[in-house]
Amino acid sequence: MSYIPTYDEVKLFIEAVRAISDYDFSHYSIKSFTRRIEKVMSDYNFTSINDLIKKVVKDRKFLEQVVRDITVNTTEFFRDPEIWIELKRIIFDRFYDEEQIFIWHTGCSSGQEVYSMLFLLDLIGMMDKAVVYGTDINEEMLEIAKLGQFRAKDVLDYKENFEQVFSTFKYKPKIEDFFDIDQKNQKFIVKERYRNKAKFIKHDLVKDHNFFGVDFHIIMCRNVLIYFDPQLQNKIYNFFYDSLRDNGILVLGKHESIIGELSLKFKKQNTIYFKKTENYSPW
Ligand SMILES: C[S@@+](CC[C@H](N)C(=O)[O-])C[C@H]1O[C@@H](n2cnc3c(N)ncnc32)[C@H](O)[C@@H]1O
Numbered sequence: 706m707s708y709i710p711t712y713d714e715v716k717l718f719i720e721a722v723r724a725i726s727d728y729d730f731s732h733y734s735i736k737s738f739t740r741r742i743e744k745v746m747s748d749y750n751f752t753s754i755n756d757l758i759k760k761v762v763k764d765r766k767f768l769e770q771v772v773r774d775i776t777v778n779t780t781e782f783f784r785d786p787e788i789w790i791e792l793k794r795i796i797f798d799r800f801y802d803e804e805q806i807f808i809w810h811t812g813c814s815s816g817q818e819v820y821s822m823l824f825l826l827d828l829i830g831m832m833d834k835a836v837v838y839g840t841d842i843n844e845e846m847l848e849i850a851k852l853g854q855f856r857a858k859d860v861l862d863y864k865e866n867f868e869q870v871f872s873t874f875k876y877k878p879k880i881e882d883f884f885d886i887d888q889k890n891q892k893f894i895v896k897e898r899y900r901n902k903a904k905f906i907k908h909d910l911v912k913d914h915n916f917f918g919v920d921f922h923i924i925m926c927r928n929v930l931i932y933f934d935p936q937l938q939n940k941i942y943n944f945f946y947d948s949l950r951d952n953g954i955l956v957l958g959k960h961e962s963i964i965g966e967l968s969l970k971f972k973k974q975n976t977i978y979f980k981k982t983e984n985y986s987p988w
Pocket of ligand 1: 776777778779780781784811812813814815818840841842843846908909910911926927928929958
């Protein structure tokens with residue numbers, strides 16, 4: 706049986722981490738954070754929260770490891786394919802005439818979402834004008850993203866996602882159009898032209914601002930804020946609103962939505978939010 710830390714113990718851990726580092730988990734949803742701490746304690750054989758705290762305070766490398774373990778990194782190529790099919794039409798209709806399009810994937814994990822976007826942009830002839838950022842708090846995930854090398858299984862398990870999106874094109878693209886295949890090591894390597902296009906940078910949504918110096922056409926933040934409490938979610942949704950240009954769109958995960966006053970400043974279609982301003986209405 707694993708040790709289940711109490712609410713106060715989890716808070717104590719969060720305070721200790723905040724005191725010794727830049728990481729601030731105080732507005733993460735306590736329920737899922739407790740589950741993650743429980744897993745960390747079980748994986749590293751800790752039976753007391755004080756021992757875990759002592760270890761992270763003394764050992765910076767261990768702290769970084771724990772931070773990596775705490776963040777949930779699951780992702781996939783063309784996750785929720787129906788959203789990508791909708792995005793294909795929206796991006797083409799809305800942004801085809803723009804000189805450049807700025808896209809930001811926040812909480813991009815190991816990069817599959819960023820590469821899915823680049824594949825899609827390439828297929829609709831818009832990749833050259835796109836500037837695409839992928840950011841995450843977890844540096845280890847960003848290193849995987851930069852390499853663009855994935856186990857064959859991690860690509861082929863999502864074959865249906867690819868197929869669903871590709872079936873909407875007259876010319877039926879194939880998965881192999883986008884990867885070099887390393888048979889010996891059973892790896893799929895994202896083709897160089899996509900790897901060169903993606904800019905992966907560390908960014909912490911809790912404390913960093915929009916340091917890119919642009920307002921974005923598209924911000925994707927899927928399956929990230931679900932782990933934050935409503936107060937922090939609201940703060941970040943406001944930040945996204947300010948970081949979008951007038952005709953910009955925000956894409957959230959299937960189980961995420963903007964509620965309250967801010968929701969009036971967007972038009973919503975499934976998980977896609979179209980920014981509204983006093984001078985601009987999305988349609
Ligand atoms: C479940 S993954 C989602 C990946 C991708 N967006 C998707 O939907 O497939 C959540 C990601 O959010 C990142 N994350 C958690 N807290 C963060 C923060 N404060 N700032 C930036 N990224 C964060 C995690 O490291 C993780 O890679």
